[in-house]
Amino acid sequence: MNRQFDFLMPSVNFFGPGVIAKIGDRAKMLNMHKPLVVTQESLEKIENGPVVQTIESLKKAGVDYAIFTGVEPNPKIRNIKAGKKMYEEEKCDSIITVGGGSAHDCGKGIGIILTNGDDITKLAGIETLDNPLPPLMAVNTTAGTGSELTRHAVITNEEDHLKFVVVSWRNIPLVSFNDPMLMLGVPKSVTAATGCDAFVQSIEPYVSVDHNPITDSQCKEAIQxxxxxxxxxxxxxxxxxxRTKMVEAEMLAGMAFNNANLGYVHAMAHQLGGQYDAPHGVCCALLLTTVEEYNLIACPDRFAELARIMGYDTTGLTTMQAAEKSIDGMREMCKAVGIPSSIKAIGAKPEDFPLMAENALKDGNAFSNPRKGTKQDIIDLYQKAYDGIY
Structure with a gap:
């Protein structure tokens, strides 16, 4: 490899049982005088849950705070505007997100419009932010999205159901916290969905046109x-x-895709999630085998290696035969954890596919996909996922 590459991640990352207790001290070190804690109402209500523990740690350190509980799944523009309003009314000076990907994306979105202008739709794309966000820390409660580590902020425009991504190094939290003890009570369905998201995020960077030796090693370990x-x-x-292994895997996958980027699975999943307000991890899992089977011819050697990483004996097989085994492994994982057999399960309608395909090709994740497709190709992939992945 003779090209240059950069590697981005938070400057400090706390991992392991009990690290949530460090939040207050770290907030104090960062001169956070009154952070806005961004979370979901359901998390705030959990007795001795992640929000309660976050607040207790802040109180112990003598740090004031305000709580915004207006995060919705697939956070909407209205959520980040409401969060900005509270931030200003409460005279906050920083942000702490507590939750899964929705909380982290919402918190990033609030920070973006606080310092870069109210119309976040104009900031969709890669490295569009001129100004830094307020100081940001992220407390993660699901082993899935990796958003606590990444430069991606995924927001839904509720007016047209379009999900868009603001990708910038300025979005990366200063500190992340991954405490597996916070995840013991996560429901089975959420565990499966977020875990499949991490699985996809360990596969897409491996076959991305932007992969590098560091991200390769992270993807391999995450998959295993x-x-x-x-x-x-x-x-x-x-x-x-x-749970601890899943947190480790989620972090590795997050670091990998933060630097090697993703592909058509995420580009297309964003449209599914935006159009039908469906769980992101489920959308990714429903598209994984269909998209990667389409991608096989672009880099069969990479997929053959994925098969070996997944434990398949490829002795005596051609490269393409070995590559196809990796698709078997992806399908087996999704089926094992209860992913539905078709995008029909989340309400997908074929009449929506042309617009969704058009928007998927504009998504910031599309450009690193190993195979370059047309609008009709993407429509066909949606249709294939509609017909059934098992």
Whole structure:
């Protein structure tokens, strides 16, 4: 490899049981006098849950705070505008997100419009932000999106149901917290959906045109960890070892795609999630095998290696035969954790596919896909996923 590449991630990342207790001290070190805690109402209500523990840590450190509980799944523009209003009314000076990808994306969105203008739709794309966000820390509660580590802010425009991404190094939180003990009570369906998101995010960067040796090693380790731990975490959510492995895998996958980018799975999943307000991880899983089977001819050697990483014996097989085994592995994982068999399950309608395909090709993740497709190609992929992945 003779090209240059950069590698982006938060400057400090806390990992392991009990690290949530460090939030207050770290906030104080960053001179956060009154952070806006951005979260969902359901998380705030959990007795001794992540929000309660975050507040207790802030109080212990003598740090004031305000709580915004207006985060919706697939956060909307209205959510970030409401968060900005509270931030200004409460005279906050920083942001702490508590939750999964929706909370982190919402918090990033609030920070973006606080310092870069109210119309966030004009900032969709890559490195469009001129000004830094307020100081931002992220407390993660699901092993899935990696948003606590990344430069991606995914927002839904509720007016046209379009999901768009603001990708900028300025979005990367200063500090991330990944405490597996916060995830023991996560429901089975959420564990499966977010875990599949991490699985996709360990595969797409590996076959991305922007992959590099560092991200390759992260993807390999993440895939192996997810294969070991995700079925167990879905079957037994109280398994601390499985939860810990999933957090480790999620972090590795997040670091990988933060630097090697993603592909058509995410570009298309954003349209599904935006159009039908469906869980992001489920959308990704429903498209994974269909899209990657389409991508096989672009880099069969990479997919053959994925098959070996997944534990397949490819001795005596051609490169393409070995590559096809990786698709079997992806399909097997999705089926094992209860992913539906068709995008019909989230309400997909074929009449929406042309517009969704057009928008998918404009998505910031599309440009790093290993195979370059047309609008009709993407329509056909949606139709194939509609007809059934099993």
């Amino acid at each position: 960890l997810i294969q070991e731990a995700l079925p167990e975490a879905v079957a037994n959510g109280q398994n601390v070892e499985a």
